[in-house]
Amino acid sequence: MSTTWHVLGAGSLGTLWATRLARAAVPVRLILRDTARLQAYETAGGLTLVEHGEAQHYPVPAETPDSIEPINRLLIACKAYDAEKAVAQVASRLAPGAELILLQNGLGSQDAVAAQVPQARCIYASSTEGAFRDGDWRVVFAGHGFTWLGDVGHPVAPIWLEDLSAAGIPHEWSTDILTRLWRKLALNCAINPLTVLHDCRNGGLQEHHCEVATLCGELTELLERCGQPAAAENLQQEVERVIHATAANYSSMHQDVNNRRRTEISYLLGYACKASDRHKLNLPHLNQLQQRLVTHLKRLGLPSD
Ligand code: NAD
Ligand code: KPL
Numbered sequence: 384m385s386t387t388w389h390v391l392g393a394g395s396l397g398t399l400w401a402t403r404l405a406r407a408a409v410p411v412r413l414i415l416r417d418t419a420r421l422q423a424y425e426t427a428g429g430l431t432l433v434e435h436g437e438a439q440h441y442p443v444p445a446e447t448p449d450s451i452e453p454i455n456r457l458l459i460a461c462k463a464y465d466a467e468k469a470v471a472q473v474a475s476r477l478a479p480g481a482e483l484i485l486l487q488n489g490l491g492s493q494d495a496v497a498a499q500v501p502q503a504r505c506i507y508a509s510s511t512e513g514a515f516r517d518g519d520w521r522v523v524f525a526g527h528g529f530t531w532l533g534d535v536g537h538p539v540a541p542i543w544l545e546d547l548s549a550a551g552i553p554h555e556w557s558t559d560i561l562t563r564l565w566r567k568l569a570l571n572c573a574i575n576p577l578t579v580l581h582d583c584r585n586g587g588l589q590e591h592h593c594e595v596a597t598l599c600g601e602l603t604e605l606l607e608r609c610g611q612p613a614a615a616e617n618l619q620q621e622v623e624r625v626i627h628a629t630a631a632n633y634s635s636m637h638q639d640v641n642n643r644r645r646t647e648i649s650y651l652l653g654y655a656c657k658a659s660d661r662h663k664l665n666l667p668h669l670n671q672l673q674q675r676l677v678t679h680l681k682r683l684g685l686p687s688d
Pocket of ligand 2: 570571572574575585625629633634635636
């Protein structure tokens with residue numbers, strides 16, 4: 384019998400992973416916030432994954448953080464700003480040699496979690512898959528993509544990647560996961576805040592070419608100074624390619640703001656600006672962008688951290 388996957392956070396990505404693992408008969412359990420959420424979930428009777436317009440129901444078992452069963456493998460599928468608190472709730476249940484897979488976007492939350500549970504192996508992930516909730520316990524698989532996983536302290540791939548293959552989760556073990564995360568962060572910093580401030584789809588940034596180019600220049604300088612030259616390579620070209628390829632889409636940050644949800648700004652632009660301060664870099668446009676975004680979020684009555 385293979386090791387049980389505990390999935391902490393039954394939102395978009397947590398559901399996308401839990402349902403595909405369950406479909407492949409890999410043992411999986413959800414960890415829900417509290418008894419009220421658990422009761423609501425049990426009333427619904429499981430998770431629903433909508434793929435290619437077809438809904439499939441999966442009665443994945445669930446529990447609360449204070450359940451007593453030890454945790455050997457834990458997928459952290461909450462937002463970056465919730466990760467530390469969520470892990471703290473289950474830290475005492477981690478078995479010796481436990482492994483955590485961190486799906487959070489941006490940077491900062493992964494290191495904070497890893498510092499919190501030094502006894503566990505923390506695997507960082509960067510995903511281009513896309514999913515959104517269209518109801519309680521119901522998720523639409525919106526964009527097929529890829530997930531890179533890696534361990535900054537240990538280059539050897541874990542054996543359980545075969546569970547992901549069995550579940551049809553496209554993935555690859557990466558020995559430079561930080562480079563991937565930095566590259567994604569830079570892309571997100573060059574695109575997402577501007578789509579919020581200009582209230583446009585990604586393609587709308589084609590009309591703000593100079594602003595995008597200036598940001599890419601500063602982000603390139605930052606990545607190089609942070610010891611990430613590979614993440615800096617042809618950044619502007621890649622940003623322009625993504626803007627073009629995703630022209631009809633709204634960025635994840637634009638969607639968050641539009642739905643009046645908290646953004647992950649502190650783990651994207653906030654992280655970049657702090658890193659630039661640490662390295663005493665002068666990146667005026669990046670800093671102005673953060674200030675403009677914070678002001679904009681405050682004006683809308685949304686959290687600005
Ligand atoms: P989400 O908001 O849909 O889901 C997060 C879930 O975690 C929610 O159900 C929330 O209630 C739950 N949660 C928070 N704290 C908890 C706690 N203490 N105990 C139990 N549950 C808790 O978020 P998401 O869209 O799945 O995003 C998760 C991460 O993945 C983010 O960092 C996001 O940027 C990244 N990501 C998402 C997508 C996507 O398409 N959704 C794609 C790539 C990366
Ligand atoms: O990842 C993205 C997002 O919207 O968060 C892209 C599409 C790359 C835009 O930055």
